[in-house]
Each structure stands twice: as C-alpha cells, then as structure tokens.
Amino acid sequence: MSAVQNTGRGIWLMVLTTFIFAMQDGISRHLSGAYNVYMVVTVRYWFFALFTLTLALRSEGGLRRALATRQPVIHIIRALLLIGEIVILVQAFVLIGLIESHAVFAAYPLLVAALSGPVLGEKVGWRRWGAIGIGFAGIMIILEPGVGVFRPEAAIPLFCALLFALYSLLTRYAARQDPASVSFYWTGLIGALVMTPLGLWFWEPMAGIDWLWMGALCLSAATAHFLLIRAYEIAEASAIQPFAYLQLVWAAGLGILVFDDVLRPNVAMGAGVVVCAGLFTLWRARARQKAR
Template structure:
C-alpha cells in the first residue's frame, strides 16, 4: 500500500473518530445532566478497563507483559491528568453547552506547542509563538471579558484544554520508554481504580432507557479510542492531526440541533481564529520535523 493510500485512510479514520467523539460528548452531556457525573464517568471507565484487560490478556506474553511499564509513576500521573480533564470537561458540557466548551477546548494544540519546550525540551520558534498568541486572542474573543458580566465558569474548558495538552505531552514523553499499547492499558486501569470510590459513593438509580445510553457511551468511547490509535498507525500524526478540529464542527452541530445551544457571533469568530492558529502551528511543527530529517539525511 502506498504512502498516499495510508494517509487517505488515516484521514478518513480521523474524520470518523472525531464524529464518534462528538456523539460521545453529547451522550455524556445528557447523562451528566441527569445523574451524578462521577457515577457516569466511573461506569465508563469500568467498561474501558474491562476492554483493555481483555485485549491485554490476549496479547503475546499475557497480562503481566502487556502491562509492564518502565515508568509506572509517569503512567499513573498521566492517567490521573486525563481523569481530571474528563470530569471537568463533562461538567463544562452541562454548564456551558457543547458549542462554547468545544470552541475554547480547541485551543489545546496551541497549549501543546507552548508546553512542548518545558515538558519535552523541544524548541518553539517565533512563528509558532506568534500563532499561539493569535490563538489566545481568539480565546479572549470567545470569553468576552470586557463585555457584560464575565462568567467564571467560561474558563472551565480552558482548564480542560490545559490538562489535555499536558496529558498529550506526557503521553509523548512516556512513549520514549513504553509502547503505545502499554500507555493505553494503563489509562483505562488507573482511571477505573481512581474513579470507583467516587462512583460508588455518588451512585444513583438509573432508568432502563438511560442504561441504554450508558451502554452507547461506553461503546463509543472504546470505539473512538481504538480508531484513533488505528489512525495514527496507518498515517503520520502531523498529516491527520488537522482533521481533529472536525470534532468542533460535529459537537457544535449536535449542540445546536439536539440541545438548543446557540452559536453566538463572538464564539464563531473566536473559534475560527483559534482553529486557524492551531492549523498553522501544526503545519510549522510538521515543517520543522521535516527539516530536521532532511538535515540528518544530508
């Protein structure tokens, strides 16, 4: 199979993945708006953990070899960061809606670029710093701090973006010593262990119809993560990462059509600025990596 075919397949996998993630976010908003968010996330992590354990058990060497990590503390910490991000983000869906939450969350690639220096020791050039600055101008446009009464809760998805950017960088850092599958297994297991006490403490009875929604949430979560891993296997991350912004489109459409969210002009404008800045940052990252490879080859 040619490289072009691999990239094409990776793009389509990313498009489908972003759509499923958006549907997952919509289901999460519905369930968290009715039941305690800790219970919802705990059940989701239980299913995730069972899935990862079943996959790990069938791998070569069994569970022990599949779960072996050279840096367990790092794996635990990065998994805890993701747990915190998921808990806070689902709360944001309920408080702010899908449109505004995703509009602000779209800034996470900019935060990844900004933090890649102190976390990974990578050099960030002036062009990418300029794009980061422009991107955060878009965040200011979305939040409108100078107009009317500023809502402190509007900062919640920005905190989520920061946490997810940190999680992404820690995952890249962990990949220096552990395989991607190892990180995937630890993510599910640590999340299940940490969330179980909270989920049991805040347990609420759930009607049958919502158990069906819960099943759909669990299935979409596992499916989306599996397809995301598959997408990165068949194509370079730099080639398909820009298409991750489609999640903002799908989630916004779902929020407007199903949850009656509104797309305010400042949110649309700010999100456009953030996405353009993020795409430029991704392009500069790819160009920088390509230049380094050519320099080594030469």
C-alpha cells in the same frame, strides 16, 4: 498500498473518529444532566478497564508484561490528568453547552506547542509562539472577559485544555521508553481504580433507557479510540491531525440541533481564530520535521 492511499484512508478515519467523539460528548451531556457526573464517568472507565484487561490477558506475557514499565509514576500522573479532564469537561458540557466548551477546548494543541519546550525540551520558534499568542487572543474573543458579566464557568474548558495538553505531553514523554499499548493499559486500569470509589459514593438509580445510552457511551468511546489508533497507524500524525478540528463542527451541530445551544458571533469568530492558529502550529511542526 501507496503512501497517498494510506494518508487518504487515515484522513477518513480521523473524520469518522471526530464524529463519533462528538456523539459521545452529546451522550455524556445528556447523562450528566440527569445523573451525577462521577457515576457516569465511573461506568465509562469500568468498560474501558474491562476492554484493556481483555486485551492485556490475551497478549503474549499476559497482564504482567502488558503493564511492565520503568516509569510507573509518569503513567499514574498521565491517568490522573485524563480523569480530571474528562470529569471537568463533561461538567462543562452541562454548564455552558457543547459549542462553547469545544470552542475553548480547541486551544489544547496550542498549549501542547507552548509547553513542549519546558516539558519535553523541544524548541518552539518565534512563528509558533506568534500563532500561540493569536490563538489565545481567539480564546479571549470567546470568553469576552471585559464585556458584560464574565461567567467564571466559561473558563472551565480552558483548564480542561491545559490538563489534556499536559496528558498529551506526558504520553509523548512516556513513549520514549514504553510502547503505546503500555500507556493504554495503565490509563484504563488507573482510571477505573480511582473513579470506582467516587462513582459508588455518588451512585444514583438509573432508568432503563438511560442504561442503553450508557452502553452507547461506552461503545462509542472504545470505537473512537480504536479508530484513532488505527488512523495514526496508517498515516502520519501531522497529516491527519488538522482534521481533528472537525470535532468542533460536529459538536456545534449537535448542540444546536439537539440541545438548543446558540452559536454566538463572538464564539464563532474566536473559534475560527483558534483553529487557524492551531492549524498553523501543526503546519510549522510538519515543516520542521521535513527539514530535518
């Protein structure tokens, strides 16, 4: 199979991944609107941990080798950042809807670029700094801090974007010594260990039909992560990452059609600015990589 064919297949896998992630977010919003968010996220992590344990036990060397690392603190911090991001972002879906949450959360690649210097020691040129500044101007357009009554909850997805950017950077840092499988196993197991006490404390009886939705949530999460890993295996990240912004499109459509969300003009304009700035930073990163 040629490189072009690999890239094409990787792009389609990324498109499918973003669609499944958007549907997963819609299910999360539905369940968290009816039940406590800690319970919903806990069940999701139980499935994730069971999935990772099954893979680890079937791998050569078993669980001990699968979790072997010289940087356990980094993996624990990574897992905690992801837990916080998931719990808070799902709550944001309920508070302000899928559209605005995803529009603001789309800033996380800009935060990755901005923080890659202090966290990873990578050089960020003036062009990317300019794009980062423009992207955050787009965030201000969405949030409208000087127009009417500013809703503090509208800034929640921006905090989630910061948490996910730090998680992404620490994942990249951990990859310098550990394979991706080690990070994957630690993420699932630490997540289940941390969330289980919270989930059991806030446990609520769930209707039968909603257990089907919960099963769909768990399966969609596992499927999307598998497809994402597969996409990165057969295509360069810089080639397929721009298509990750399609998740904003799918989520917006789902929010309008299912949850009666409203796409306000300032949100559409601001999201467009953020996405364009993010695409530029990805293009610059790819150009620098080719120049080496």
